[in-house]
Amino acid sequence: MSDDLLAWYDVHARAMPWRVSPADRRAGVRPDPYRVWLSEVMLQQTTVAAVRDYFRKFTAIWPRVTDLAAAADADVMAAWAGLGYYARARNLLKCARVVAHEHGGTFPDTRERLLALPGIGPYTAAAVAAIAFDRPETVLDGNVERVMARLHAVEVPLPMAKPELMDRAARLTPQARPGDYAQAVMDLGATICTPRGPACGICPWRDDCQAHARGMQADLPRKLPKAAKPTRVGIAYLARRRDGAWLLETRPDKGLLGGMLGWPGSDWAEKVPAHDPPIDADWRDPGGEVRHTFTHFHLRLSLRVADTTENEPARGAFVPAHRFRPADLPTVMRKAYDLISATLPPLE
DNA sequence: GACACGTGGGA
DNA sequence: TTCCCAAGTGT
Numbered sequence: 001m002s003d004d005l006l007a008w009y010d011v012h013a014r015a016m017p018w019r020v021s022p023a024d025r026r027a028g029v030r031p032d033p034y035r036v037w038l039s040e041v042m043l044q045q046t047t048v049a050a051v052r053d054y055f056r057k058f059t060a061i062w063p064r065v066t067d068l069a070a071a072a073d074a075d076v077m078a079a080w081a082g083l084g085y086y087a088r089a090r091n092l093l094k095c096a097r098v099v100a101h102e103h104g105g106t107f108p109d110t111r112e113r114l115l116a117l118p119g120i121g122p123y124t125a126a127a128v129a130a131i132a133f134d135r136p137e138t139v140l141d142g143n144v145e146r147v148m149a150r151l152h153a154v155e156v157p158l159p160m161a162k163p164e165l166m167d168r169a170a171r172l173t174p175q176a177r178p179g180d181y182a183q184a185v186m187d188l189g190a191t192i193c194t195p196r197g198p199a200c201g202i203c204p205w206r207d208d209c210q211a212h213a214r215g216m217q218a219d220l221p222r223k224l225p226k227a228a229k230p231t232r233v234g235i236a237y238l239a240r241r242r243d244g245a246w247l248l249e250t251r252p253d254k255g256l257l258g259g260m261l262g263w264p265g266s267d268w269a270e271k272v273p274a275h276d277p278p279i280d281a282d283w284r285d286p287g288g289e290v291r292h293t294f295t296h297f298h299l300r301l302s303l304r305v306a307d308t309t310e311n312e313p314a315r316g317a318f319v320p321a322h323r324f325r326p327a328d329l330p331t332v333m334r335k336a337y338d339l340i341s342a343t344l345p346p347l348e
Numbered sequence: 349g350a351c352a353c354g355t356g357g358g359a
Numbered sequence: 360t361t362c363c364c365a366a367g368t369g370t
Contacts (some may be wrong), residue, residue, distance in 0.1 A: 041365040084354025121368045
């Protein structure tokens with residue numbers, strides 16, 4: 001069966017900046033473990049379309065893991081801004097530094113030793129071991145879960161079905177070309193065996209698929225219902241100094257948007273918590289609000305804007321105008337800037 | 349095991 | 360508008 005999938009992959013493999021094509025791999029080209037690792041971390045819970053440009057940016061600025069290890073934290077967080085799940089960026093840097101300083105700049109080549117590194121869990125350890133080092137490890141991501149659930153008509157809902165799906169996936173993993181095979185199953189899930197409207201008519205595994213035989217592919221995998229998202233509210237303060245510098249703070253490493261730049265403000269809760277503005281100023285309400293949805297809640301963020309002459313904020317620090325780039329902010333904070341930027345009076 | 353943790357695109 | 364979804368990990 002794996003041969004059928006590999007034959008399909010030889011023809012239909014998607015081209016990606018971090019990927020070595022099946023033809024090149026046959027010709028002896030080896031993927032760069034650094035690029036494989038970087039792409040896999042970026043791809044955690046994130047679409048290929050969203051990752052492409054970030055991957056190109058990171059590899060252009062930091063071509064090797066030792067370059068990344070030497071980078072300043074703030075530069076890496078700013079480069080990651082907009083991609084989400086910011087703990088990944090913090091762990092990315094930790095991992096690069098461990099590899100650079102404790103492994104001589106070379107990635108470990110086994111699943112077990114990769115698993116010990118920050119930000120590398122069961123999926124990523126197996127993916128890097130398989131793709132970068134051609135080890136016969138089994139990757140189990142959302143794609144593989146869906147493909148296995150359909151192939152074997154597994155009706156137990158996720159996440160309870162994971163052990164069985166892992167077992168099914170492991171039994172299919174070949175000893176030959178395990179790296180291409182891992183990418184092939186995920187490509188199959190991403191392009192043929194899609195969550196909605198799977199293209200069974202052109203699937204290389206159609207004749208082996210129990211869900212297709214029973215006409216139940218659209219109903220698998222089953223999933224537990226998700227909890228409703230509550231709505232939280234808060235206030236953010238955008239203060240501009242007379243020289244055009246903006247008052248920003250680096251958020252604590254732990255928690256939401258950890259390690260990222262942001263506008264000082266209240267906490268976010270069901271009702272706006274008591275708080276003080278970060279600096280003395282004549283605050284105005286620009287009207288409107290930022291609406292943003294995080295993984296587990298909706299946020300409605302009210303804004304306050306001021307030109308301030310004060311220079312000693314209780315929180316945060318002024319970022320000079322020439323160093324302030326909205327693109328360095330996480331999306332919710334960039335939305336706040338975008339909303340008020342059109343209303344700003346010119347500097348005196 | 350449950351929960352926290354982002355974002356943008358598509359139906 | 361709202362919901363679902365995408366190559367998961369850490370606590």
